[in-house]
Amino acid sequence: MRAPDLIRFARDAAAGNPLRTVLLVLAMSIGVASVVVLTALGDGARRYVVNEFSSLGTNLVIVLPGKSQTGGFNPGNAITNTPRDLTIDDAQALLRASAVRRVAPLAVGTSEISVGGKLREVMVAGTTAQYIDVRRLPLAQGRFLAEGDWRRGASEAVIGAKIRDELFGANPALGQLVRIGDRRFRIIGIMASTGQGLGMNTDELVLVPVSLAQAMFNSNTLFRVLVEANSRESIELAKSQATAILKARHEGEEDVTVITQDAVLATFDRLLGTLTLAVAGIAAISLAVAGILVMNVMLVSVTQRTSEIGLLKALGATGGTIRTAFLTEAAMLSLAGAVLGFLLGHAGAAIIRQLYPVYPAYPPDWAAIAGLGTALVTGILFGVLPARRAARLDPVESLAKR
Amino acid sequence: MMNEPLIALSGVERVFQLGDSEVHALHQLDLRIDSGEYVAVMGPSGSGKSTLLNLLGLLDRPNAGTYRLEGRDVTTLSPEEQARVRSERIGFVFQSFHLVPRLTAAENIALPMVLAGTAPSERRKRVDQALKDYGLTNRAGHRPNELSGGQRQRVAIARATIMQPAVILADEPTGNLDRATGEEVMRLLEELNGKGVTLIVVTHDAALGARAQRQLRMEDGELRQDSRQCAPRT
Ligand SMILES: Nc1ncnc2c1ncn2[C@@H]1O[C@H](COP(=O)(O)OP(=O)(O)O)[C@@H](O)[C@H]1O
Numbered sequence: 001m002r003a004p005d006l007i008r009f010a011r012d013a014a015a016g017n018p019l020r021t022v023l024l025v026l027a028m029s030i031g032v033a034s035v036v037v038l039t040a041l042g043d044g045a046r047r048y049v050v051n052e053f054s055s056l057g058t059n060l061v062i063v064l065p066g067k068s069q070t071g072g073f074n075p076g077n078a079i080t081n082t083p084r085d086l087t088i089d090d091a092q093a094l095l096r097a098s099a100v101r102r103v104a105p106l107a108v109g110t111s112e113i114s115v116g117g118k119l120r121e122v123m124v125a126g127t128t129a130q131y132i133d134v135r136r137l138p139l140a141q142g143r144f145l146a147e148g149d150w151r152r153g154a155s156e157a158v159i160g161a162k163i164r165d166e167l168f169g170a171n172p173a174l175g176q177l178v179r180i181g182d183r184r185f186r187i188i189g190i191m192a193s194t195g196q197g198l199g200m201n202t203d204e205l206v207l208v209p210v211s212l213a214q215a216m217f218n219s220n221t222l223f224r225v226l227v228e229a230n231s232r233e234s235i236e237l238a239k240s241q242a243t244a245i246l247k248a249r250h251e252g253e254e255d256v257t258v259i260t261q262d263a264v265l266a267t268f269d270r271l272l273g274t275l276t277l278a279v280a281g282i283a284a285i286s287l288a289v290a291g292i293l294v295m296n297v298m299l300v301s302v303t304q305r306t307s308e309i310g311l312l313k314a315l316g317a318t319g320g321t322i323r324t325a326f327l328t329e330a331a332m333l334s335l336a337g338a339v340l341g342f343l344l345g346h347a348g349a350a351i352i353r354q355l356y357p358v359y360p361a362y363p364p365d366w367a368a369i370a371g372l373g374t375a376l377v378t379g380i381l382f383g384v385l386p387a388r389r390a391a392r393l394d395p396v397e398s399l400a401k402r
Numbered sequence: 403m404m405n406e407p408l409i410a411l412s413g414v415e416r417v418f419q420l421g422d423s424e425v426h427a428l429h430q431l432d433l434r435i436d437s438g439e440y441v442a443v444m445g446p447s448g449s450g451k452s453t454l455l456n457l458l459g460l461l462d463r464p465n466a467g468t469y470r471l472e473g474r475d476v477t478t479l480s481p482e483e484q485a486r487v488r489s490e491r492i493g494f495v496f497q498s499f500h501l502v503p504r505l506t507a508a509e510n511i512a513l514p515m516v517l518a519g520t521a522p523s524e525r526r527k528r529v530d531q532a533l534k535d536y537g538l539t540n541r542a543g544h545r546p547n548e549l550s551g552g553q554r555q556r557v558a559i560a561r562a563t564i565m566q567p568a569v570i571l572a573d574e575p576t577g578n579l580d581r582a583t584g585e586e587v588m589r590l591l592e593e594l595n596g597k598g599v600t601l602i603v604v605t606h607d608a609a610l611g612a613r614a615q616r617q618l619r620m621e622d623g624e625l626r627q628d629s630r631q632c633a634p635r636t
């Protein structure tokens with residue numbers, strides 16, 4: 001039998017039983033569509049997290065007080081149990097490192113902000129002028145904290161977009177005096193709204209000079225020190241330099257943790273990549289189910305068409321021809337289902353992107369291709385048994401069937 | 403090879419196992435049919451006529467004995483080779499027509515050529531000719547359920563002859579037709595025989611059987627009577 005004839009024959013046979021055909025195509029398409037949509041969700045989560053982390057700033061090295069547990073047993077810690085403070089002077093010392101471009105200390109706590117009888121709880125971040133550059137944050141109005149001595153800040157505050165809306169509404173906020181904790185601050189700038197994000201959202205943040213924040217929270221230690229390396233290549237150097245400087249300042253004791261953003265990103269990337277793979281595997285089970293359905297429906301089809309198979313043999317068809325004809329039919333139905341599922345899956349992913357614009361729910365290329373491939377392979381694999389059964393039918397008995 | 407008959411059966415046995423008992427559908431059958439003959443196979447129901455025809459058409463294998471077709475022992479051929487012989491040398495006509503319901507008359511006629519892999523242009527030519535020969539031109543695009551019994555059997559005959567076989571095997575071809583239509587179908591088959599195709603027809607109908615040059619009478623799987631018994635045996 002010629003290939004075009006085989007395809008036409010299979011197509012006619014499929015069209016001859018529309019219910020069976022629709023059922024098969026639907027089952028297969030649901031399998032493929034679920035692979036496409038679920039991997040789009042998984043990979044979307046991965047992209048989302050990676051994007052959010054990237055938006056924290058670039059070439060970032062982060063210093064945390066205390067030694068992370070992964071460092072193992074530290075005899076220094078065993079003697080003095082309280083970790084040494086990570087101070088403003090420590091942060092300033094990091095500026096000496098050759099691979100470091102900018103440094104921004106960060107002290108964080110909650111307090112109350114009030115103006116004109118309105119009062120609300122806020123997150124207060126104490127930092128310095130370079131914070132806005134390190135984090136690449138946009139300013140909506142006014143200016144950011146002034147340069148100057150890190151240990152003697154002016155009573156100036158920069159507030160987030162949402163705080164401004166809540167406290168001042170349509171009235172101008174710049175230049176106004178507010179009370180934060182038991183101190184008065186002048187508002188000198190307003191951050192642009194950044195929307196929802198994984199990183200520290202500035203919309204509900206009040207930024208004040210780091211020394212004033214420490215006084216407010218009655219603490220000498222910093223929450224973080226954000227360090228920006230000169231370039232992507234110098235991140236590792238910046239990390240080791242920072243570690244060395246702080247070790248020297250802390251009497252040879254390595255009591256801080258220095259992490260690079262790249263390492264954090266890579267961990268998340270790997271974690272969520274694995275998650276996507278697992279989700280794809282689960283979705284692939286529905287393809288196996290579809291394959292079993294293909295097999296059963298094709299078996300029923302062989303039974304229903306027994307008399308036709310007998311006739312084909314009487315007309316000179318070999319077992320091989322009949323096997324090929326049934327396999328072609330199974331493959332065509334699977335392919336149709338796979339293509340339909342592929343389109344449905346992409347449509348589903350597009351709808352998710354419409355509903356949640358921040359969520360980049362694009363199915364990865366490998367998943368779409370794997371879904372299509374798996375559908376075809378299962379369709380053909382599960383089509384083999386029915387096709388062989390058809391090919392082996394006894395022609396005389398088959399012809400006698402009505 | 404001059405004296406080689408088209409069909410030569412010797413000592414053919416066909417036994418069916420029915421539970422514990424054995425049914426001898428064919429028993430010690432010897433038969434020679436020459437090329438171009440017109441043979442009617444008659445006998446009561448269950449006498450083995452269909453079994454004989456299935457054997458001759460290579461749809462079935464004997465349990466014992468040999469079958470030589472055109473001088474070649476075909477009982478030992480592989481299934482693929484047998485399929486090839488069916489495709490090229492044998493045409494079947496069935497009582498219940500056996501048309502594929504989803505295919506049109508023209509497509510049903512073309513089916514043996516499609517299975518054999520004949521080129522589409524050649525197929526179209528031969529189908530057009532067959533439609534003309536059997537008066538089906540204006541029915542070419544109709545499906546079997548849109549055709550009368552006589553038209554269906556004409557499609558089946560066109561299909562059986564489209565590969566230009568050496569022998570046509572017809573198992574009660576008029577069994578599902580009224581008298582007049584049956585006559586017409588027989589005439590078509592006889593015309594084919596007139597052109598040199600060997601024709602073997604199973605029939606219940608004594609009148610139809612009498613039209614053949616040679617009558618075979620079967621009973622209990624045995625050949626009881628052969629109107630050409632005078633033919634010399636070798
Ligand atoms: N597949 C089969 N299994 C068992 N017995 C069969 C089978 N086919 C035919 N027979 C038996 O073989 C005998 C001959 O059958 P058949 O050739 O169909 O007779 P006819 O065509 O002359 O009516 C009958 O007794 C029938 O019951």
Ligand SMILES: [Mg+2]
Pocket residue numbers: 451452453
């Ligand atoms: Mg019969």
